[in-house]
Amino acid sequence: MRETQDVVVQLRRQNQLLKALLCTSGAALALVVLAGAKSPADKARFTELDVERINIVMPDGRKEMVLANRNRLPEPVIDGREVKTGRNMPGIIFFNAAGDENGGLIFDGKVGKGGKPEAGMHFSMDRFGGDQQLALGHYEGNGTMETGLNIYDRGLQKEYGPLFDAYQNAPEGDEKARLKQRWLDAGGQQTKRVFVGKTRGKSSAVILADAKGRARIMMLVAPDGSPTLNFMDESGNVIQSLPETAAPSK
Numbered sequence: 001m002r003e004t005q006d007v008v009v010q011l012r013r014q015n016q017l018l019k020a021l022l023c024t025s026g027a028a029l030a031l032v033v034l035a036g037a038k039s040p041a042d043k044a045r046f047t048e049l050d051v052e053r054i055n056i057v058m059p060d061g062r063k064e065m066v067l068a069n070r071n072r073l074p075e076p077v078i079d080g081r082e083v084k085t086g087r088n089m090p091g092i093i094f095f096n097a098a099g100d101e102n103g104g105l106i107f108d109g110k111v112g113k114g115g116k117p118e119a120g121m122h123f124s125m126d127r128f129g130g131d132q133q134l135a136l137g138h139y140e141g142n143g144t145m146e147t148g149l150n151i152y153d154r155g156l157q158k159e160y161g162p163l164f165d166a167y168q169n170a171p172e173g174d175e176k177a178r179l180k181q182r183w184l185d186a187g188g189q190q191t192k193r194v195f196v197g198k199t200r201g202k203s204s205a206v207i208l209a210d211a212k213g214r215a216r217i218m219m220l221v222a223p224d225g226s227p228t229l230n231f232m233d234e235s236g237n238v239i240q241s242l243p244e245t246a247a248p249s250k
Contacts, residue, residue, distance in 0.1 A: 066093045070108070076101045079129045079157035102126045109140075116143050129156045131190060148197015153211065155187020164188055189213075210234070 053068035066074055070090045076083045077100050091106035103126050109119030120139040124132040131154045138147040160183050167179035183189075191213040199205050204221040218230045229242040 062097075062099060063095045065095065067091075068093075073106070074101075078126075078131065079161070081157060081161065096128065098128075100126075100129065102128065103132070112141070116141075127154070127156075129158060130154055130187075131157070144200040146198065146200045148195055148199075148205075150192055151194035153187065153191040153193055153213075154189070160186040160188030 053072040056065040070088045089106045089108040093104040096102040105123045107121040112118035118141050122137045124135040127133045135150045163183040170176040193209050195207040202223045206219040207215050208217040209215050216232050220228045230238045231240040233239050
């Protein structure tokens, strides 16, 4: 009888020990599972990474920024509408909280016809619901270069976009002409208002234009160092030039 009681006591102790081990193993397993569930949010470090496109997104999947090669750069999205441009350059595109493109950097370079370079860089900032308003760029082609800062006027996509669609679909005639004018009045045509930089004629320049993009004031320093300040009428004719001894030009 005594031996039977000792066996029962021993079995009870072994059962308690087994329960303790099971509890400890379960807690350890839970910690491993929680750590595994958390691991995707942890930072990862790479020495080198080859990739064709990287999307920076919000938790709900909305794009904030895209870095891509020339084959995978997304088309512009303005006022929720994708605009087909066929751009095939590498770059970085930024998106606002509404999902529209609101700026970016694109660049490219190659040897063109006659062995002359065709290259450029374009860093732009767009208005909300519209196209670019400010751009910093460098452009090469046909043996010339232009580098500078440009400031533009343009309306809102929701106002000029439908007018352009109607204009394209309208038959030739008065109605088509009226639609084109309405598109222009809505700011459909991008208009350069300010340029500060170096011109294709190799002059340092500040050019101020009116609302129709016509240059009205040009401050130039020619490659030979001669400075000129020109005032133009709406047809581009110089109406006054400083210093007054400078020969008027168009």
